[in-house]
Amino acid sequence: DIQMTQSPSSMSASLGDRVTITCRASQDIGNYLSWFQQKPGKSPRRMIYGATNLAAGVPSRFSGSRSGSDYSLTISSLESEDMAIYYCLQSIQYPYTFGAGTKLELK
Amino acid sequence: QVQLQQSGTELVKPASSVKISCKASGYTFTSNYMHWIRQQPGNGLEWIGWIYPGNGNTKYNQKFDGKATLTADKSSSTAYMQLSSLTSEDSAVYFCARSRGSYYVMDAWGQGASVTVSS
Numbered sequence: 023d024i025q026m027t028q029s030p031s032s033m034s035a036s037l038g039d040r041v042t043i044t045c046r047a048s049q050d051i052g053n054y055l056s057w058f059q060q061k062p063g064k065s066p067r068r069m070i071y072g073a074t075n076l077a078a079g080v081p082s083r084f085s086g087s088r089s090g091s092d093y094s095l096t097i098s099s100l101e102s103e104d105m106a107i108y109y110c111l112q113s114i115q116y117p118y119t120f121g122a123g124t125k126l127e128l129k
Numbered sequence: 130q131v132q133l134q135q136s137g138t139e140l141v142k143p144a145s146s147v148k149i150s151c152k153a154s155g156y157t158f159t160s161n162y163m164h165w166i167r168q169q170p171g172n173g174l175e176w177i178g179w180i181y182p183g184n185g186n187t188k189y190n191q192k193f194d195g196k197a198t199l200t201a202d203k204s205s206s207t208a209y210m211q212l213s214s215l216t217s218e219d220s221a222v223y224f225c226a227r228s229r230g231s232y233y234v235m236d237a238w239g240q241g242a243s244v245t246v247s248s
Contacts (some may be wrong), residue, residue: 056234066239113234117190118176
């Protein structure tokens with residue numbers, strides 16, 4: 023199975039900060055990488071697909087990038103509504119695998 | 130708009146089975162994949178498998194072989210997941226999520242169905 027190593031597992035940041043979360047894939051996954059946001063008691067919401075494509079309705083402060091086997095989700099200017107757990111997902115090989123999640127909290 | 134409406138909370142006994150539903154609306158049910166994802170209490174997300182309602186084809190995470198069975202009813206645009214031989218380990222929230230393919234994956238999610246296994 024492809025392992026998705028997500029870091030950090032948790033972080034705290036201030037409003038207006040630039041925040042970056044990273045997933046490293048254990049095998050080549052091309053651009054078959056998505057990012058999801060999950061707030062407490064809610065379903066996950068897709069934020070990024072194809073490593074760099076912003077999903078419909080997602081604010082432009084969110085962006086995705088790739089450098090080799092490292093994939094990043096960046097929030098350019100943190101807002102209070104962004105506090106959540108973020109997961110990456112690879113969908114190139116079965117079984118699809120998620121990262122362990124990054125809990126983003128307000129400092 | 131795309132909506133996935135899941136069945137409600139289930140409290141079931143060990144060794145029994147449960148069937149969760151996911152009713153789709155707002156898109157062509159038979160032309161999209163329906164994935165199922167597990168989230169155990171306080172844990173992350175785990176992919177169970179998908180069904181393609183157009184032809185009934187399925188793909189499972191080997192971990193859930195024999196545990197989960199995915200079906201779909203085209204007439205009611207509803208996907209189902211049956212979980213069998215339940216143990217406390219199966220207590221979790223189960224989500225359905227639509228995909229148009231492996232690249233355009235999981236763009237809409239159901240609200241989740243909670244299953245608690247307890248005697």
